[in-house]
Amino acid sequence: MSTEGISERDFERAADDTLRKLERALGDLDGIEVDLQMGVLTVEFQDGTRYVINSHRAARQIWMAAERNAWHFDPRTGGASWNASKDGAELWATVQAVLSRKLGRTIELTP
Numbered sequence: 001m002s003t004e005g006i007s008e009r010d011f012e013r014a015a016d017d018t019l020r021k022l023e024r025a026l027g028d029l030d031g032i033e034v035d036l037q038m039g040v041l042t043v044e045f046q047d048g049t050r051y052v053i054n055s056h057r058a059a060r061q062i063w064m065a066a067e068r069n070a071w072h073f074d075p076r077t078g079g080a081s082w083n084a085s086k087d088g089a090e091l092w093a094t095v096q097a098v099l100s101r102k103l104g105r106t107i108e109l110t111p
Contacts, residue, residue, distance in 0.1 A: 006060060006075050014079020015039070015055035015062055018111075022053060022095065025109045029099070045102060053095065062091060066098045 006014070016039065023036040026043060033044045039055035043066075051066035062073040062082050073082035073091045082091035096109045 006078060008057070008060070010078060011060045011075060012055070012057065014075055015057075018062060018079065018082065018091070019053065019055060021111055022092075022109075025111070026095075026099075029103075029107060031103050032099070043099070049102070051098065051102075061085070064091075064094065064098075067101070 019036055019039065019041050023034055023041055026032065026034045026041075031046055035042045035044075039057075041053040043051040043053070051064070053062065053064045056063045056072075059072065060075065062075075064071045064073070071084045071089065071091075071094060072086070073094075074085050075081075076083055083089065084091075084094065092109055092111050096107060099109075100107050
């Protein structure tokens with residue numbers, strides 16, 4: 001795990017900003033409901049399936065649970081980007097890929 005020495009305050013600001021941007025980007029997509037409450041972004045599909053993206057302050061990571069998988073994203077460059085600790089995958093690209101698979105169509109997300 002690498003948090004690049006990011007302070008707790010900077011982590012909280014970067015994580016909250018990222019989750020709000022994701023909420024806005026996902027809010028316009030058909031076929032899902034999006035809710036952001038207290039650092040937890042829930043994406044609910046018409047079939048009742050839920051994906052969760054949340055800020056994990058103790059680990060200073062953003063975590064995502066979807067498709068029976070979990071990702072732990074570390075902040076890079078002060079929280080300007082987030083990359084998975086296990087394979088380096090980028091947060092926005094990962095969200096885009098899992099939602100595209102679930103919705104059965106290609107979606108594009110812009111941070």
